[in-house]
Amino acid sequence: EDQVTQSPEALRLQEGESSSLNCSYTVSGLRGLFWYRQDPGKGPEFLFTLYSAGEEKEKERLKATLTKKESFLHITAPKPEDSATYLCAVLSGAGSYQLTFGKGTKLSVIP
Amino acid sequence: NAGVTQTPKFQVLKTGQSMTLQCAQDMNHNSMYWYRQDPGMGLRLIYYSASEGTTDKGEVPNGYNVSRLNKREFSLRLESAAPSQTSVYFCASSEGPRGYNSPLHFGNGTRLTVT
Numbered sequence: 001e002d003q004v005t006q007s008p009e010a011l012r013l014q015e016g017e018s019s020s021l022n023c024s025y026t027v028s029g030l031r032g033l034f035w036y037r038q039d040p041g042k043g044p045e046f047l048f049t050l051y052s053a054g055e056e057k058e059k060e061r062l063k064a065t066l067t068k069k070e071s072f073l074h075i076t077a078p079k080p081e082d083s084a085t086y087l088c089a090v091l092s093g094a095g096s097y098q099l100t101f102g103k104g105t106k107l108s109v110i111p
Numbered sequence: 112n113a114g115v116t117q118t119p120k121f122q123v124l125k126t127g128q129s130m131t132l133q134c135a136q137d138m139n140h141n142s143m144y145w146y147r148q149d150p151g152m153g154l155r156l157i158y159y160s161a162s163e164g165t166t167d168k169g170e171v172p173n174g175y176n177v178s179r180l181n182k183r184e185f186s187l188r189l190e191s192a193a194p195s196q197t198s199v200y201f202c203a204s205s206e207g208p209r210g211y212n213s214p215l216h217f218g219n220g221t222r223l224t225v226t
Contacts, residue, residue, distance in 0.1 A: 004153065031210070031212060032212040034214060034215075036215075041219070041220075042219050042220070043115070043201050043203075043217030043218050043219045043220055044154075044201075044215070044217045045217070046214040046215065046216065049212055049214060051212065087153075087154070089153075089154075091210070091212065093210070097209055097210030099156070099209070100153065101153035101154040101155075102153055103151060103152060103153050104153075
């Protein structure tokens, strides 16, 4: 059974204090890994797709990386508006596809 | 450009009542999905539709029915609501079919409470 584990569950940062969120996975046949941002009372918003180990993608203060077992979402010099829950999802399988979501990391950036 | 629109935003039902959650997308996507999100759990797929007239069960389909009315609209029906169906329900769409690396575009959810 595919498993996606995100850590930590919650993270509090001071504004400007860089850190990383982790998404570790155990799946059969990785086809892609997605990162989403979810604000309170809203639906998840797509950030990145990563396809293979070694791949990196950046958007403003966010940088996502992928290895064979995990992905990191690096947040550089975060601002209060970066506060949200970040979700990781893994697409796996060949023929019968499975998209498995992690439980998310709730990030709070304190001014 | 509204993206994915869900109605209602909030709903309270008594056990045994029925209701339909509505979803419409204006991105001309073929694939549409219904997910539920519960505290301490990842999003779980209820039903999927690859195109008008086709639907497939997801991970947690029991107690639900769906209708893909046309390319734009995908509704979720609870025939006899149970407290275990208290959740936040999200509709999503994607450009490519399930299994392709097309990101999901989500609506803002319906918060359902069953008492």
